[in-house]
Amino acid sequence: MLHMIAAPESPLLNPDERPAAHVLNAHGTAPAVLVCEHASRFIPAALGDLGLDPKAAVSHVAWDIGALDLAKNLMTLLDAPLVAARVSRLVYDCNRPPEAPGAMPSQSEQFTIPGNAALSRDQRDARTRNVYDPFRALLGQVLDQKNMATDGPVMITIHSFTPVFNGQARAVELGVLHDADDRAAQALLAGIRQQTTLHAEMNQPYSATDGVTHTLRDQAGRRGLANVMIEVRNDLIDTPAKAAQIAAQLGPVLHDVIRQFGTPETTRKSKMMGKGQ
Numbered sequence: 001m002l003h004m005i006a007a008p009e010s011p012l013l014n015p016d017e018r019p020a021a022h023v024l025n026a027h028g029t030a031p032a033v034l035v036c037e038h039a040s041r042f043i044p045a046a047l048g049d050l051g052l053d054p055k056a057a058v059s060h061v062a063w064d065i066g067a068l069d070l071a072k073n074l075m076t077l078l079d080a081p082l083v084a085a086r087v088s089r090l091v092y093d094c095n096r097p098p099e100a101p102g103a104m105p106s107q108s109e110q111f112t113i114p115g116n117a118a119l120s121r122d123q124r125d126a127r128t129r130n131v132y133d134p135f136r137a138l139l140g141q142v143l144d145q146k147n148m149a150t151d152g153p154v155m156i157t158i159h160s161f162t163p164v165f166n167g168q169a170r171a172v173e174l175g176v177l178h179d180a181d182d183r184a185a186q187a188l189l190a191g192i193r194q195q196t197t198l199h200a201e202m203n204q205p206y207s208a209t210d211g212v213t214h215t216l217r218d219q220a221g222r223r224g225l226a227n228v229m230i231e232v233r234n235d236l237i238d239t240p241a242k243a244a245q246i247a248a249q250l251g252p253v254l255h256d257v258i259r260q261f262g263t264p265e266t267t268r269k270s271k272m273m274g275k276g277q
Contacts, residue, residue: 011046012044013044013130014045017045020130024072024082025080030262031263032156032262034081036085036157036158037093039063039084042086043088044091049115066236066243067232068084069243070158070243073243074250095214098124098132100214104127109166143219152262154228155225155228156254157227159212160232160233160234161175162234163233171199172205173198173199173232174230176228176229176231177206180221187256188230191257195252196250198249204231206231
C-alpha cells in the first residue's frame, strides 16, 4: 500500500494549493512508473503572477503543453502509476537540481520572468523545500514501493517541446532521450519506428548535455532501473483528443518495452516462492 507523504507546512503553498506533487493510479499493476515533471502551469498565490506577460503564463515556458493529458492516457493504457508535479516549472523546475540555473529561471526562451530575478538564497531554499523536495520524495517513494512489488519497474518521463525554437521549425515529432542507461531508449525508438507513423529521433530536440535528464539520473539511475524520457512535439498533443491519439500509438510500444525491462509482480512472487522451497 502506498503511504502518501504529508505536504509540508509552507507559506509558499497555502492549504488549498497543496500538495506540490501527487500520484495518480497509485495501485497500477504494470511494472512501470510514469512521471510528468512539467504537468502544470499553476503559480501559488504567494508569488502573484511572477510578473509574467499574460502570453507567457499560458505558453510552453510555464509548462509542457499536452504532456499531462498524454501521461494520463498512457497511465490508463498501461495501468501504471503516474507522479505529476502540480506547480509551474517557472516556480521550480522539478527536472533540475537546486544548484542548476534553470531550476528557477529568470529568462526562458524569449520571455523574462521578473519574479525570478535576483532571488535570495532564502527564497530559493523555500522553493526547493516546498516544491522540489516533496516532488522528489514522492517519486522516490513510489519507485521504491513499486520496486519492492515488482523487483524492477521501468521509469518513463513524459515531456513536450515546441514546434518552432529560435525561429527554426522542428521536423522531429518525438524524441527518445536517455542518460547513462540507454537500454529502454534504444528499444523504444526501434519500436516507435517499426510500429508507428511518428518521426522519432534519439536525443532530440534535447539530450543529456542540455541538462534535461536529471530525473532519469537522480531517481532511476541510482536505483539501477531501466528508464527513458519521451519528448513529443506539442502541436501533436495540444488537445485532449490529439493526446489520446498519440497515446494510442505509443501505448503498445511502451507495453513491449515494459515487458522487456520490467519484472511483473507475478514473476517476482514466483521467484520468492521458489526461494522459500
